[in-house]
Amino acid sequence: MGSSVIMREERRKRWIAFLVMLLVLLIMLFPFAWMISTSIKTSQEIYVRPPVWMPKSPTFENYQHVFNSTQFPRHFLNSAIVGIGTTCVALCIAITSAYSLSRLRFRGRQIYGVWLLYTQVLPHVFMLLPLFLLMSRLGLLNSYWSLIITYSTICLPFSIWMLKGYFDTTPPDLEDAARIDGCTRIQAMWRIVIPPSIPGIAAVAIYVFIVAWQEFLFALTLTRTESMRTVTVSLSMLRGDIRVLWGPIMAASVLTVLPVAIAFVFVSKSLVQGLTMGAVKG
Amino acid sequence: MKHRDIQERKTAYVLILPGIIATSLLILYPFGSAIYLGFTEYSWAFDESPRFVGLQNYTRLLFDRVFGVALQNSLVYTFFVVILQFVFGFGVALCVNVSFPGRNFFRGLTLIPWLVPTVVAALIWRWMYSFEFGIINHFLSTAGILRAAVDWLGNRRTALLAVIVVDVWKAIPFMAVMLLAGLQSVSRELYDVAKIDGCNIYQEFRYVTLPSMKGIIVTALILRTIWTLNRFDVIYLMTAGGPANATQILPTYAYVVAFSSFNMGKAAAITGVLMVLMTIATIGYFRIAHRSKSVSL
Incomplete structure (x- = not known):
């Protein structure tokens, strides 16, 4: 009962x-x-009351407008360059840092770990002004590098912590065996530790790419000319002359979301993979 | 063996050096520099270098009317955004924690607002808030809640509310994921004991779920308070602090002061105040967490 x-x-x-x-x-x-x-609506269907739920005959004219009459394609390319560049730089630094945090014992190791965590809570607005001045002094203002360097640094703490977690799960025995067979540290890292961590590295890579792709504040501040803008800044500056062109803006928004959405599909896959691999090993 | 140890340490430092250089150059240096800038007078477009002026920027802020408004807005904005996303995020986490068909599918989909670039989210919402053709006005007037269309973002009385809604909407998924992780770590046995003792759902929540999740709740609240205090893009993109500073918050005000008035010193002082607020909030949460622990013991 x-x-x-x-x-x-x-x-x-x-x-x-x-x-x-x-x-x-x-x-x-x-x-x-x-x-x-x-x-995918025509402007007659956008500027109307009551609102039209679904367009009667879907049109791609807004997308055409974005491609033909705006600089959006150029900005899309800029973002792709910055995103890929950031991913490469951040991964290189994060992998070596995570490896030494995971495997090597040295003085200052713990302090570095805590410091990394702490940088996560430092406010971006607080760092924005000096970073702007620093970049302009280094002559990097309005360049891809200013964004790549900034984003890589922003992503580092989380990337290092995540990769360290992956590296921690590979047993050190194998590596020791390789060392005895005459491998150097770097070779051992490259051949023994990295291959099984590839799903984790892929997940981190995509995380970094997403962060770089969607960042707005630094992109707005560190790029100064029209041709250097990134997608997010480009989007924020799409306006009409007479009224806001919501059709093209929404079309450009869809295009901006697309890479993130695709990347996420891969992330969730590799994340699941990473998890199940951990379980098999565990 | 000794030789190998030294070799080992060398490798470690070489491997970790790039990370240290990057984080010091781009985080530590700007951090220190921002504190210093707050005590200087520096119009970066005209002056050669910052000139030290002591507390002048800070004392001037005391009499700056817009600063007062921005400070108040920042506090109101952060308070409501954090509280609301916590309440709703907790609700979602509790629901997803119950097993029902299609749960994983739901869990995946709710993450979408968090993944989408803030700029995109802000633009979509601006379009939905649109005075003339916005879908929100249409919904609310069809439902009989509104008699006349409201200019959500253009009206001083509704603008702050409107941006709060957007930020809450964007932040719920992350909060829910974090709290869900906490919920799943609560031990089953505690619930069984509570059942045997005849606890109802509410008591179970109050005496089992909440206390076991204290750690994660405090962490989530701290992180969210800090991030929300720093939030720049939603407001900048939706209202740019307007109308008439009705949604001006400290980050957007600092941005305007730095890049429209070129006044780096004052802008740095504003972010300095922000930093102080964040420190207070963090200490406050730890205090509360600590106190409630000693009470329950």
Whole structure:
């Protein structure tokens, strides 16, 4: 008798959870549906009351506008360059740092670890002004490098901690064996530790790329000319002459989200892979 | 063996050096430099170098009307954004923690707002808030909640509320994920004991769930308070601090002072105040966490 009451309560709980989540999901995702729908409407359908839910005949004219009449493609390319550059730089630094934090004993190791964590909470606005001055003194203002260096540094702490976690799971025995066979530290790292950590490295790479891709404040400040803008800054500056051109803006938004969405699909995959690998080993 | 140890240490330092250089040059240096700039007078477009003026920037801020408004807005904004995302995030985490069909699918989809670039989110919402053709006005008037269309972002009374909604919406997923991790670490046995003792759902939540999650709750609140105090893009993109400074917060004000008035010293002082606020908030949370622990013991 008592157990059936509990069962009923369990079932009711499930239903409530399910319905609440359905509602939450609707609210969370509606803006994106609205973005996509707006991007394929004609301007007659955009500037109208009451709003049109779905365009009668979807059009790509907003996308054409973005490609032909704005500098957005150029900015998209800039962001891709900065994103890939940041990923390479951040990975190189993060892998070596994480490896030595994970494997080698040296003085200052713990202090460095704590310092890395602390940098996570330092406010970006606080660092923005000196960084701007520093970059302009170094002559790096308005260059890809200013953004690549800045973003790499922003991503480092998290990347190092995540990679250290992956490296910690590879048993040191194998590496010691390789060392006895005459491998140097670097060779051992390259041949023994890195290969099994590839899913983790991939996940970190994509995390770094996403951070670089969507950053706005530094991109706004450190790039000064139209041709150096990144996607996010470009988006914020898309305006119409007479009224806000919501069609093209939403089309450009869709294009901006796309790489992040694709990257996330890969991340979730490699994350799952990394987790299951850990489980098999564990 | 000794030789090998030294070799080992050398390798370690070589490997870690790039990381140390990067973080010191781009984090430690700007950090110190920002503190120093706050005590100088420096119009970067005209002056050669900063001139030390002591506390002048800070004392002037005391009489700066916009600064007062921005400070107040920052506090209100941060308070509501953090509280609301905590409440809703907790709700979502509790729901996702119950097993029901399609749960993982839901969990994945709720992450989307967090993943999307803030700029995109801000623009979508600006379009939805649009006075003339916005979908939000349409919804609310069809539902009979509004009699006339509201210019959400252009009205001094509603602008701050409107940007708070956007930031909460964007932040719920992260909060939910963090709290979910906490929920899943609460031991099953505690719940079983509570059941045997005849706790109802509310009591279970109050006496089992909350106390076991204290650590993660405090961490989540600290991180979120710091990030929200620093939040720049949502407000900059949606209202640029307007109308008439109704949504001006410290980061956007610092930005305007630095890059429109070229006054680096004053801007640095504003971010200095921000830094102090963050330190206070962090210490405060630790205090509360500590105190409630000693009470429950």
